[in-house]
Amino acid sequence: MTDDPRYGAEVRRRMRDLPGAASLPEGVATASGGAGDVEQGARVEFEFQVEGGRVARGRFRAFGCPHLVAAASWVTDRLRGSGRDEVAAWDWREAAEALEVPPAKFGRLLTVQDAVRDAARNWPVEPGPGV
């Protein structure tokens, strides 16, 4: 897609393929969260399908720079299998390192972190056995 050195290989791959970009189907137990403002140039929304108290799969929608979009995509993979506490504690620095994000873009990753933690606050109550 591009050989622009401002973006690492993983950012370029995720911008090309956009893995995890979509919405979950209706009717699944979902932890949803969002942060940022399109008018300010950055907005991220997550939907995590929760099964047995853990993230079974994640989906994102994003408006922002390539680093932000790639980080949102990366999070949907990273948090698969995580419980609520792990999701709530997720830290943006992980994505910064994995995606070789330059310091000037760290603020964008805070938006991703805010959206993740918002989803943790909206953790669904799954139906118990026999319900």
Added chain:
Amino acid sequence: MKVVYLDNAATTAVDPRVVETMLECCGPDGDFANPSSVGHAPGRRARARVEQARAEVARLVGAEPGQVVWTSGATEADNLALFGAARFHRALGRHLVTSRTEHPAVLDSCRQLEREGFEVAYLKPGPDGIVQPSQVEAALRPDTILVSLMHVQNEIGVVQDVGAVGRLCRARGVLLHVDSAQGAGKLPIDVERDCIDLLALTAHKVHGPKGVGALVVRREPRLGLVPILYGGGQERGLRSGTLPTHQVAGMGRAFAIAGEEMHADAERITALRELLWGALEAIPGVALNGHRSQRVQGILSVTVDGVEGESLLHALADLAIASGSACATTNAEPSYVLRALGLSDRLAQGTLRLSLGRFTTRADVEFAADRIVTEVLRLRAIAPAAPRTART
């Protein structure tokens, strides 16, 4: 990866015919000598090249060859015009008029002049990017010594009515400086007809080389300028420094070709621009910036709502195009030109400038249109739902 070049407003490829002329001035058998060394034959041949180029540049803009002062480009020409005229005429007044959408070569010079005690009025163009002559007229004061207005706006491509402004300035005894870096060679301009006292030109926007330009200076009555460079006294003392014969000859050839082919180029490029705009216009939420018809043929500035600009540029890596940011780096600032037109920061950052040139083909335009449509739709599909925002 194939990359289609649509950034001709930034710079153009040098026309092979210009390259040929330049090469004739470079090698050991060429006309490489110092054109000031007229005491020997090689120097005189170089001088002849320079004077031929001077005549070619003058012819394109309705000037006499003796009015052309070579510079390193339009930025230096703008600096010489503004500092040279303001400092020479400061006893007559210390007020200047310009617009908010001028090139930084003008705006930054004006700010420096403010630090030197001048006052500058910065006119706000209409939402279409046009500065009305009546605005200029209203801004003139008894102590106004100079108006600076660009011919073609480099980001949005609108054409200012410099002739009307020139006539009213002439009637009021005020000097008019016009930066025609984006206009000369693409649109007719005539310093006599348009009453332009100082005209800044560059070669590299019209398929000439980078690093050379000119300032056309009114001679009758003679216009005084204070130089900004001192040294060997070349160019009648207005611009010291050894002339780069190959660059100057290249500019002359580029302007000669532009003069010969202007009409045909304009017709062909306008058709390509309309083809491109027709494809982009079909995308919901895409708007053209600047006046619809009062524009140069090769520049199209489009704002794409609902897509973040940096991501769109990243996705369009197979197109060499410009964005509505000052730069595409991490510290990108929205364009002051687009802001002056009333665009929000977000819309300014979602703006693309596509600029066509002599070597742009129909296939290039069709490829670009297809790629832009594809990527806009792809990025919008992953964006959170947000209301389309009108211009502020």
